[in-house]
Amino acid sequence: MNRLKAVLATALLSCSLLTHAEINPTDPLPVSPQVRVGKLPNGLTYYIQRNPKPQQRAELRLAVRAGSILEDDDQQGLAHFTEHMAFNGSTHFKRHELVSWLQSIGVKFGADLNAYTGVDETVYMLPIPVDRKENLDKGLLVLEDWAGGVLFNDADVDSERNIVLEELRLGRGATDRMNKILMPKLFNGSRYADRLPIGKAEILRSFKPETIRRFYHDWYRPDLMAVFVVGDIDPAETEKLVISHFSNLKNPENERPRTYAEIPERTKSEALVITDKEATTNVLHIRYPILHKPEGSTFGEYRERLVENLGALMLSQRITELTQQANPPFIQGGSSMGRVVRGYRSFSSVALLGRDGPLPAINALVQEGERVRQFGFTPAELDRAKKAMLRNIERLYNERDKSDSSMYVSEYLRNFLEGESMPGIENEFKYVNEIVPTVTLDEVNASLRKSIPEGQTKLVIYMGSDKTDAPPASTLLTAVDAAEKVTVTAREDKAYTASLMPVMPKPGKIVKETANKTLGTTELTLSNGARVILKPTDFKNDQVLMSAVRFGGQSLFEEADIFNSRYTSTIMAQMGVSTFTPLDLQRTLAGKTANVGTSLGALTEGLSGNSGSADVDTMLQLVNLEFTHPRRDEALFQSFIGKQQDLARNSLSRPESVLLDTMRSTLYGNHPRIALVPRAEEYEGINLDRVINIYKERFSSARGMTFFMVGSFDVAKVKPLIATYIASLPGGEIAHNFKDRGVRAVRGVVKKEVHRGHEAKSTINLTFAGDAKYSEDEQMRLSAMVEVLNIKLTETLREKLALIYGGGAGGTMARYPFGNYTITINLPTGPENVNKVLEATFAEIRKLQDEGPDAADLAKVKENWINNHRRAVRENAYWISALQSMYINGTDPSVILRHTERVNALAPADLQAAARRYFDFRNYVQVVLYPESKQEQKPEQKAEPDKLPPG
Structure with missing residues (x-):
């Protein structure tokens, strides 16, 4: 439910009316007056809003109501693969041209430019600077190509396979293995259980290019799409651009119906125990019936959700209190009604378990729910929840002209994808302040009683380490049934003082x-x-x-x-x-x-x-x-x-x-x-x-x-x-310096191997560290050099060689306790590719040292930094962090104001010198993770990077 939902999670119901007699509870909520919503003749929806924060920047999105749930049996994983291909050649952008152009205007791949594929949707995210008018037009051209111009060249499809397979490999582990057992039970045989976006490795390796083209043709169509533009733009001009770019898209003939998968009703209670030797925590999950309940869009449903949110806040506080005992029943826990997938909700209880296992957690969670059902909350609890809700909406309202464009675009995405209402903050502020004071305790209690299931079917799940004694599945069900029958008593709410400091301190000066x-x-x-x-x-x-x-x-x-x-x-x-x-x-x-x-x-x-x-x-x-x-x-x-x-x-x-x-x-x-x-x-x-x-x-x-x-x-x-x-605080003499305890990085080349894990996964970790003379300018040179290296690692290891999906380098410099630097390179890959990745990585570093960076790559880094700084200097968090850093390092804080000047002064020779200075092949630590008991996957040792000629 709009921005309030983001602050106050979960929901419930009530049948009371709004305070205004003229408002019918069945009337639909209005659409925010801030946003311009339209639909083209081909069915494409668009959302446009002017929002000046951050300045000279716009958030662009393309949302497609098509995800992995729509894949045919021979397409499992291809919705996600389609998302990858959108960056690999389209009508107006050849392979690699898109990312290169975006980097040239300051958009960083991964950090800014990104996308995700879900079960029901695919969303492309493109924040762009609009200090140059042509950027918006070209940004919309990018979205237009994603919507209807992805090429799927055979060679490009084949070159992307290994990258997607590396992403699949990266996601493997205890959680993935346990989820594959959990999902069919959790979704009770629904299609949602067997259409996870990453898909199946055998299909990703062998599918024909026409198979993915079929998915794109069937589902990437304007009647399933929406375009979003929120930012420092002119709405009227932007609307003309949207109409120009997207009106020519056509829906396919004999289009396939877009339906949403159903989740069958659970007919009997079940329990499931799943363990894995790599699991680090033990978790209990009680899932009650999954109910079909689409997002509400009327005034009456809005009020119901506010009532439900009040109850959720109070129940959350009660369960948090259970963890604050000397021997708590669980480490963390919660019970709430929440969204499962689009159109479905369920009440569930979850606990992160402690040493006493699931039984204390079951008793505590179930009995707390029973306590609420039988006795409800107290007037004082409701009063506190109302105050919290009113203050939250007040803060959102106060910031209505200072809210980031990304927050607005997220709200509009939920409207398109989930049907969530979006009346706008001005309306919501009015509604909440009118409704919340009128909500009664009986109303909230009745709402929770309806929400918390009683005597209904359930799925009880235990997931955890095989090193812990796991209970039999039958024990879990028996324990939940027994906990529901325990006699509980009402919770007494103690009085709380309204003052933090009954006696004010004597002021200092x-x-x-x-x-x-x-x-x-x-x-x-x-x-x-x-x-x-x-x-x-x-x-x-x-x-x-x-x-x-x-x-x-x-x-x-x-x-x-x-x-x-x-x-x-x-x-x-x-x-x-x-x-x-x-x-x-x-x-x-x-x-x-x-x-x-x-x-x-x-x-x-x-x-x-x-x-x-x-x-x-x-x-x-x-x-x-x-x-x-x-x-x-x-x-x-x-x-x-x-x-x-x-x-x-x-x-x-x-x-x-x-x-x-x-x-x-x-x-x-x-x-x-x-x-x-x-x-x-x-x-x-x-x-x-x-x-x-x-x-x-x-x-x-x-x-x-x-x-x-x-x-x-x-x-x-x-x-x-x-x-x-503050001036009244004690001011006695106290040491305010530090002691250098001699923590130093080792010298020389040190290599180690770690053999752990069931999956065929490796990770390479390289660390270069040593002494350095600290200054703000030198720190900037080091950081720029590392950023350029990341561009080259992505180009070489991912795009050219397809050896990694993610990973990269990071570098820091510190003045205290002594001048020092650390550069860490982290690269997940397959065990069979470790040496290839090492050789290519060291080659890119050596190239930086011998030839310096490409001027175009340095220009991309500069543009990104200048854009980011333009945004950062309008953020309180940036200033407090920067001021504290400058003061603790003894640096003139006015350097903050010279950022753009300092960035523009960076030259390729500065970065080349930094690469020579900080990458010392005679002094680094290399640690590589290999899977255990799979020594045959370890590659034959070849050239040792440290034996390369020293720079």
């Missing part, structure tokens, strides 16, 4: 104020030795972000406290603040938007928070309490430790986790301060008293801390709040 007009910031020096950087913006109407940082962190504690200090901030967050548990805090702050959390990092400590513009006072109170009133709660501590141990028990069952573990331990020579994949035993030595003492040591004083606040606030109004809540 602002002793100095300095304005930076260039950056638009104000710096305040406080009497307790802290400082605050304020940057008011107009990027959002109802958003304020806050952070703080200071050197110190875990580096100040000895090895005996490695785990105590590593988990300090997480544990403190689990216990709440002052007299409030986390749930108490949530209930006390119902109707407000404010949260704060502290962090104790490797070299720094600090905090982060956010609030609505009207709730800055509340956010700053939370900041004060985090320093002055940390909370101790033995039960919540034990709950956290137990849940983390349960999560970590099988953490190394997944082959990729062992690869990551091996890479990090090898790279840093098994240094004890390097965090590896968590083990259950590392939680055994954590001591709550020591954790609290560590926290107090580092947060007993605000001296040396720099706070940052960015967003929609008035400096004059915020200053007294800062004096009250």
Whole structure:
């Protein structure tokens, strides 16, 4: 249901009317006045809206109501293959021309340009800069080609096979294997169970090109399509372009009917136990009858959904509370009515299981549902849920002129694909504020009673590790039936204080104020030795972000406290603040938007928070309490430790986790301060008293801390709040530097192999690391070099050699604790292709070193960065992150404003020098994952990359 649905998931029903007597509940909801919706004579639908955020950018989409569900038996996987072919040659774009042109205007393949294939639809996503008018016209030409001009040349089809097969290989593992057993039962024999988009390997290898052309001809037709254009555009001109580009598309003669698969009704209850040796978690899922219920489009149905959402919020809070016991029945859980596929919904309960297995989870989830059914919720619970819902819609309304175009286009996609209503935020704000205050407790309780099934057929599923004793299927059904018959009592709701701080702190002072007009910031020096950087913006109407940082962190504690200090901030967050548990805090702050959390990092400590513009006072109170009133709660501590141990028990069952573990331990020579994949035993030595003492040591004083606040606030109004809540914090002497603990990457060439996993999958991990002289410009040169390398790896390894589906390189540079850099290359492939991938990768690196980058490739990177920065500088999150980074690194923050100038100054020679400097073939770590017990798949060892002549 529109944007509210995205914020407040799930749904239910009620038969009350809206408050306006003249509105009939059967009347259809209006269409948002913001969007222009039309339909061409050929049946193609279009949605067009002007939205200036982000500036000079538009979001283009092509949606086709055709997915894998429509595949014939000999086409399984070809809906998804069709999506691939859309990028491999069309009427107006030869193979590779499309991606190259898009990169030249700053659109990055994968990150920006993308697509997905579902069971019922295929969606193509194309965000483009519209600073040049011709970009929009050409962008729509791209969509036009996708809609009706994909060529499917035989050679191009054959060259894409291995890429799609690599994608299929990448998805294999425990989850895939278990899902293949689960899906037929979950969908009760429906076609949805055997038409997963990735398809079948044997068909992908052997299908004839005419088979995929048949799919495209049958289903890529205008009466099943919609085009979306939302962004900084002129709607009237855009409509003319859409009509021009798409009016000539024709529907096929004797078109096949587009029907939607049905899900048969379950006639008897069943249970299913699925285990796998690579599964890392154990999960319980109780699926109740799947009901055919299309999306509502009337005023009455809108009201029903609001009532259902209120109940869902309250039930979610109750189930969350069950996890906050010393011995919780499950680690995480939830019960709700939700969408299964288009037109179908079901009530289900899910739990991530702990050490006691499924029976406690079954009892807790089923009995909580019974408690709600029998006794309903309390007036206080409903009051809090109403406040939360009203505040959420208020924030959406306040940001109506600052909402990102991608949010609007997602809403319109749901309208086309699922039939979801889209009345627009102005209408919704009015409806919600009229309806929600009138909703009664009896109404919500009746809605939940109707939603939570009683005595109906069900499917009970246990999925997990074969290392854990799995219950028999019959035991699961018996346990659910027994739990439904247990006598339950009503939940008592305790009263919550309306105030976070009954006694206000004595304010400190602002002793100095300095304005930076260039950056638009104000710096305040406080009497307790802290400082605050304020940057008011107009990027959002109802958003304020806050952070703080200071050197110190875990580096100040000895090895005996490695785990105590590593988990300090997480544990403190689990216990709440002052007299409030986390749930108490949530209930006390119902109707407000404010949260704060502290962090104790490797070299720094600090905090982060956010609030609505009207709730800055509340956010700053939370900041004060985090320093002055940390909370101790033995039960919540034990709950956290137990849940983390349960999560970590099988953490190394997944082959990729062992690869990551091996890479990090090898790279840093098994240094004890390097965090590896968590083990259950590392939680055994954590001591709550020591954790609290560590926290107090580092947060007993605000001296040396720099706070940052960015967003929609008035400096004059915020200053007294800062004096009250931040300047009043203790300011005693405290160390605010870090200790260099000697964590260094190993020297020389180190190679290791990991043999884990059932599937024929490999992953190559290469890491180059070492000393570097840090500067903002040098970091930019390193990053640009890595981006160009990624372009070449995609061109060579994916498009030319078809050895990978995804993967690539990433690079970072840091000033502290010493100047250093790290470049990591991660490339999933087949075991038989490892050497080919290594040789091609090293060849591309060597080419960068010997010849430098192509000027055209560097230009693509520059264009993408400039476009992204144009967008980023209008985001609060970018500014708070950038300001904090500049201050902690001692860099002039005005460098933010010179970004485009610095990018344009990059030359091919800069990147060539960076490649020579940072890719040292005498100094890297190579770790390769191979499947276990399949040594025959390992390729014959050939040329060793480190034996290439040094650069």
